[in-house]
Amino acid sequence: MIIKPKVRGFICTNAHPVGCAANVREQIEVVQNSGSIQPGSKNALIIGSSTGYGLASRIAAAFGSNAATLGVFFEKPPSETKTASAGYYNSVAFHQEAKSAGLYAESINGDAFSDEIKQQVIEKIKAEMGKIDLVVYSLASPRRTDPKTGITFNSTLKPIGNPVTNKSLDTSKNLVTEVSLDPASDEEIANTIKVMGGEDWEWWIDALSQAGVLTEDCKTVAYTYIGKKITWPIYGHATIGKAKEDLDRAGEVLNRKLSELGGEARVCVLKGLVTQASSAIPVMPLYISLLYKVMKEAGTHEGCIEQINRLFRDAIYADSPELDEKGHWRVDDLELDEEIQQKVEALWEIVNSDNLLELSDYQGYQQEFLKLFGFGIDGVDYEADLSPLLEL
Numbered sequence: 001m002i003i004k005p006k007v008r009g010f011i012c013t014n015a016h017p018v019g020c021a022a023n024v025r026e027q028i029e030v031v032q033n034s035g036s037i038q039p040g041s042k043n044a045l046i047i048g049s050s051t052g053y054g055l056a057s058r059i060a061a062a063f064g065s066n067a068a069t070l071g072v073f074f075e076k077p078p079s080e081t082k083t084a085s086a087g088y089y090n091s092v093a094f095h096q097e098a099k100s101a102g103l104y105a106e107s108i109n110g111d112a113f114s115d116e117i118k119q120q121v122i123e124k125i126k127a128e129m130g131k132i133d134l135v136v137y138s139l140a141s142p143r144r145t146d147p148k149t150g151i152t153f154n155s156t157l158k159p160i161g162n163p164v165t166n167k168s169l170d171t172s173k174n175l176v177t178e179v180s181l182d183p184a185s186d187e188e189i190a191n192t193i194k195v196m197g198g199e200d201w202e203w204w205i206d207a208l209s210q211a212g213v214l215t216e217d218c219k220t221v222a223y224t225y226i227g228k229k230i231t232w233p234i235y236g237h238a239t240i241g242k243a244k245e246d247l248d249r250a251g252e253v254l255n256r257k258l259s260e261l262g263g264e265a266r267v268c269v270l271k272g273l274v275t276q277a278s279s280a281i282p283v284m285p286l287y288i289s290l291l292y293k294v295m296k297e298a299g300t301h302e303g304c305i306e307q308i309n310r311l312f313r314d315a316i317y318a319d320s321p322e323l324d325e326k327g328h329w330r331v332d333d334l335e336l337d338e339e340i341q342q343k344v345e346a347l348w349e350i351v352n353s354d355n356l357l358e359l360s361d362y363q364g365y366q367q368e369f370l371k372l373f374g375f376g377i378d379g380v381d382y383e384a385d386l387s388p389l390l391e392l
């Protein structure tokens with residue numbers, strides 16, 4: 001099959017296996033070019049390891065410190081007529097790269113929120129890995145089924161208290177539009193917390209700890225976004241922000257438990273950038289397009305792998321890393337720099353459909369978006385007739 005991108009709204013419904021492999025290779029090189037991460041992880045579990053920040057974390061652990069990695073994700077395998085999802089091909093490529101570097105790499109494809117997958121992970125760790133010293137929790141999902149009740153909860157991206165009208169980008173029409181969102185109900189807030197809050201992270205760490213598969217000095221991290229003025233009404237001060245407050249709550253509980261034995265749990269604040277999860281959030285694509293323009297001009301732009309590479313070296317495995325007042329490790333400093341934010345805010349005021357390409361890096365945004373699915377990468381033959389079938 002000849003594989004060309006099939007973009008529907010803010011999602012691309014197919015992926016290119018060779019392009020995805022090239023992406024993984026490129027990220028591995030970024031980590032290798034920075035030298036080894038000391039002391040680093042020996043045995044890492046990455047929950048949400050197939051795309052975005054989770055994939056970058058798996059790459060940093062494996063290729064920064066030779067860690068054995070177990071990945072968990074929810075991805076669509078290929079069929080004779082349909083490609084797999086990008087995360088599936090990324091994981092196939094990661095396995096190949098890890099194995100040729102002599103590193104243990106196994107993955108479990110299934111619902112990380114379920115008790116069944118937690119149990120499968122524990123059994124695999126016991127049988128093949130020994131004990132885990134790093135657990136990265138990097139799930140982004142629109143829904144979660146609570147395994148204890150069987151009830152499925154959906155998250156909502158809505159403001160809290162008052163309606164919000166803001167500029168947004170219609171990426172299917174390349175137009176700057178306005179988005180108006182009514183405030184979330186109490187139930188919608190509670191459901192979003194249930195999906196994207198900290199409960200499942202706690203359940204993971206409790207299950208792993210009770211099964212005796214964590215080292216005494218085990219570290220666990222989960223990822224959050226804080227942002228500033230432009231994104232607060234739809235992110236920081238909105239339903240998803242409430243869920244992230246709950247992640248902070250869980251981080252404190254877990255840190256108290258793990259630190260008794262010398263371990264640590266931290267929520268890490270990362271930069272806003274193009275991933276499958278962020279492209280679904282209103283306002284974010286336009287904000288990111290403007291941010292990329294300003295940060296690229298300032299020479300401070302970073303992608304997923306640069307962010308995670310820095311997080312591993314300057315925080316997770318640094319001697320006495322700086323914490324903010326909420327106990328976070330932060331690598332969003334370059335994004336939140338006062339001058340950068342002022343420039344983005346000034347552009348935000350005047351950006352419209354006519355000047356979009358001139359004022360923003362929307363072209364860069366689109367390239368990065370397609371790249372997430374393995375498209376638009378130099379050196380990949382997109383006319384080649386290939387089988388979509390690859391085994392994980």
Ligand code: NAD
Nearest residue numbers: 048050052053073074112140141223224225272273275277
């Ligand atoms: P992503 O969409 O690229 O990755 C999500 C991962 O979760 C994938 O591996 C996917 O397979 C997995 N997943 C989703 N549902 C699952 C399920 N039920 N079972 C198993 N695996 C499942 O997302 P991302 O942007 O890398 O987000 C990861 C974390 O980083 C999130 O907590 C997000 O809030 C945070 N973050 C993102 C940004 C950003 O701008 N993208 C910024 C700061 C923090």
